[in-house]
Amino acid sequence: MITAAAFTPVGFSKSAASEYTVSIFQVVTIALLTSWIVAVVFTPVIGFKLLDPKALIAKAQKHGEDIYDTPFYRRFRKLLTWCLRNRWKVILATILIFILSIVAFGNLYNNNFFHLQAAWN
Numbered sequence: 001m002i003t004a005a006a007f008t009p010v011g012f013s014k015s016a017a018s019e020y021t022v023s024i025f026q027v028v029t030i031a032l033l034t035s036w037i038v039a040v041v042f043t044p045v046i047g048f049k050l051l052d053p054k055a056l057i058a059k060a061q062k063h064g065e066d067i068y069d070t071p072f073y074r075r076f077r078k079l080l081t082w083c084l085r086n087r088w089k090v091i092l093a094t095i096l097i098f099i100l101s102i103v104a105f106g107n108l109y110n111n112n113f114f115h116l117q118a119a120w121n
Contacts, residue, residue, distance in 0.1 A: 003028070003032055007024075007025045007028055008025075010022070010024070010025045011025035011026065011029070
């Protein structure tokens with residue numbers, strides 16, 4: 001909802017850039033609002049219909065009452081535990097990736113619509 005509201009000035013702007021960006025505003029707003037409605041209304045209903053309590057109990061008993069005792073979850077737990085124990089390494093890696101993305105952003109071609117603004121005035 002907040003992201004859709006953030007795009008509102010783009011959609012109602014009267015500049016040359018809005019001629020090109022109004023369709024982006026419309027698509028993003030419709031997609032986000034539809035996604036929100038599906039997440040709030042349909043996901044709980046579908047989850048309730050799809051989850052069979054008897055099958056879940058059978059799966060829990062098969063795994064010794066721990067449905068997360070599978071190879072995937074063991075590897076995930078190991079990764080998560082490492083990240084929590086080495087949180088400063090994870091934070092540093094995140095900051096470094098962010099800085100690298102800023103540096104890489106400087107290499108992008110700058111294409112703006114300011115040269116079209118004169119035509120609208």
